[in-house]
Amino acid sequence: MHQIKGRRLVVVDDSIVRGNTQRAQIRMLREAGAAEVHVRISSPPVKWPCFYGIDFASRAELVANGLNVEEIRASIGADSLGYISDEGMIAATGQPAERLCTACFSGVYPIEPAVVRAVGKHVLETLPGLGATGRDADGVPLGMSGGAADALTRP
Incomplete structure (x- = not known):
């Protein structure tokens, strides 16, 4: 793992739901000798359940429910953590906001x-x-x- 040892790394992921994947990745990177691990997420924090087929059903399962960004960072063991904003994510799609479902980020469901x-x-x-x-x-x-x-x- 000479490519990782002593390096400052940035890990990019699409979302953090429960935090289990990021915790495991960060632990492996640190065991391989990473000096720092910074995490960037290309969605806002997932705070609400998805009733449209994604496999997370309750708010209790979601790491961002009740924790702020700093607390999530500590929970997953990263040196820093950053999320894209709601506005930044919507702008990146090139679609009007009303055409997108953002329920798992906002709690506003298109079909209640x-x-x-x-x-x-x-x-x-x-x-x-x-x-x-x-x-x-x-x-x-x-x-x-x-x-x-x-x-x-x-x-």
Whole structure:
């Protein structure tokens, strides 16, 4: 690991959700002899659950829920930590903000989850009136459409 020993490193990642990946990476880099490890994240802090299929269901799982940037930096063991701003991320897409879902950063959902007790990534798939079409291997109702067969004909 002579390429790392004694070096100041910058690690760029797309997001920090729980912090486990960054903690492990930083630990390995330090064990390889990195003098400093600075982390830059190309999204704002993830503070809210995603109900649209991403696998983090509750705020308790999210490292940015209740911690500030300095506390997250200490938690993952980095020498410094920086996130892109909400505005910077939106500007980087070249899209108007109203065309983007930023719910996991802002807590503002484009479709408000109507069933509070059904917190989880399948919440929108199990809402009444959405026409569930079956269940997956775990018995979770499958969703809002007929699957891939009609993907090109629906929004």
